[in-house]
Amino acid sequence: MKKIYSANNLMEAQIVLDLLEHAYIPAQIFNQHAQGVAGEIPFTHAYPEVWVKRDEDYARGKNVIETYENTPVAIGNVQCPSCGEENPANFQLCWKCGGGLEVAGHRQP
Structure with missing residues (x-):
């Protein structure tokens, strides 16, 4: 096992x-209950950590995490092509009708 990521929460x-x-990389979270003792131990020891179970998955896992970290946060709104309802731009499904919002040409900044 190898530590691949230290999370803020x-x-x-x-x-x-x-x-x-989802990328078929088995992993596990450690320190998931350690935030309750922050202050009694160094705060860096209380951060949740993600570890990959197979060392050979480490490089591929780093690529998955790098993509996650470099994906821009979507702001603004998008109109549902099915019902016309306005949804936050980061939604994949319309909150009103459940229709897909990932239709080409319907994304608005």
Whole structure:
């Protein structure tokens, strides 16, 4: 096993874990309960960590994480092509009708 990522919080660690698992890279979160003792131990020891289970997946996992870190955050709104409802630009499905928002040409900045 190798540590591949130190997250700022448990939610971020879970996102990275999910991304790795979607890429068929088995991984595990450590220190998921350590934030409760921050202050009693050095804060860097309380950060959640993501570890890959197979050392040979490390390089591929780093690429997955690099893509995640370099993906711009979508801001603004997009109109649903199915029902016309306005949705935040980072949504993939319309909150009102459940229609897909990833239709080419319908993204607005």
